[in-house]
Amino acid sequence: MSLLEKIRVTQAFLESKGIEKPEFGLILGSGLGELAEEIEDAVVIDYADIPNWGQSTVVGHAGKLVYGKLSGRIVLALQGRFHFYEGNPLEVVTFPIRVMKALGCEGLIVTNAAGGISFGPGTLMLINDHINLTGQNPLIGENLDEFGARFPDMSHAYTPIYRETAHAVAQKLDVKLDEGVYIGVTGPSYETPAEIRAFKTLGADAVGMSTVPEVIVAAHSGLKVLGISAITNHAAGFQSELKHEEVVEVTNQIKENFKELVKAVLAKL
Ligand code: HPA
Numbered sequence: 001m002s003l004l005e006k007i008r009v010t011q012a013f014l015e016s017k018g019i020e021k022p023e024f025g026l027i028l029g030s031g032l033g034e035l036a037e038e039i040e041d042a043v044v045i046d047y048a049d050i051p052n053w054g055q056s057t058v059v060g061h062a063g064k065l066v067y068g069k070l071s072g073r074i075v076l077a078l079q080g081r082f083h084f085y086e087g088n089p090l091e092v093v094t095f096p097i098r099v100m101k102a103l104g105c106e107g108l109i110v111t112n113a114a115g116g117i118s119f120g121p122g123t124l125m126l127i128n129d130h131i132n133l134t135g136q137n138p139l140i141g142e143n144l145d146e147f148g149a150r151f152p153d154m155s156h157a158y159t160p161i162y163r164e165t166a167h168a169v170a171q172k173l174d175v176k177l178d179e180g181v182y183i184g185v186t187g188p189s190y191e192t193p194a195e196i197r198a199f200k201t202l203g204a205d206a207v208g209m210s211t212v213p214e215v216i217v218a219a220h221s222g223l224k225v226l227g228i229s230a231i232t233n234h235a236a237g238f239q240s241e242l243k244h245e246e247v248v249e250v251t252n253q254i255k256e257n258f259k260e261l262v263k264a265v266l267a268k269l
Pocket of ligand 1: 113114115116190191207208209232233234235236242247
């Protein structure tokens with residue numbers, strides 16, 4: 001089956017479950033999936049039941065698709081995403097974005113846990129641009145002309161008007177929201193201190209193992225994007241050792257602010 005055929009099959013399956021015309025897609029990163037529990041009139045579908053869908057293997061990723069109303073908007077939320085480091089082809093990693101677009105989404109809110117280069121643990125960082133250091137691109141292969149151009153523009157991948165809205169909402173809520181560049185790597189090993197020094201020189205403010213492939217596919221499809229990184233740890237070299245448990249612990253501390261911010265922004269997009 002071609003990628004386009006797979007998208008259509010999955011779209012038809014989800015529509016048959018009552019998932020119709022979502023306005024916004026939501027990708028909830030490590031430990032941030034709780035927000036989906038606040039979705040009203042929810043239709044919840046296990047990833048395992050969705051044709052052509054990947055499977056979530058990371059702790060803290062529930063592996064459920066949740067559709068319904070949040071802040072008065074119709075959303076389709078992914079509780080858990082697919083990472084390249086799990087062994088998923090990028091077609092699988094970015095497949096949900098294709099399906100969101102096919103179902104009619106106009107915008108995507110993409111979130112992640114990231115290591116801080118310019119910012120410390122506990123920071124919420126609005127992503128204003130990214131550096132793709134994965135050595136991969138999800139658009140390699142035949143172009144899906146129905147979705148977008150062969151050589152899509154990435155100048156405004158993180159939609160300026162969404163960023164302005166997010167800052168205005170954060171200010172109103174009195175939630176501190178920093179802004180910076182996300183550098184995407186494959187993982188799963190964390191970076192070396194020398195890599196982090198290099199990334200700083202390149203202009204990166206935070207580092208993580210997701211988001212970049214999804215945003216490339218979103219930009220290709222003409223989806224507007226809001227990206228938020230929850231900075232869970234100092235990147236390598238700022239401290240003696242990096243532990244996944246610490247990432248989970250800090251995420252737990254910032255998730256309340258994160259949830260309030262995303263809900264309030266959603267109402268205003
Ligand atoms: N590096 C890469 N990915 C991450 C990090 C990090 O320090 N923290 C959370 N995700």
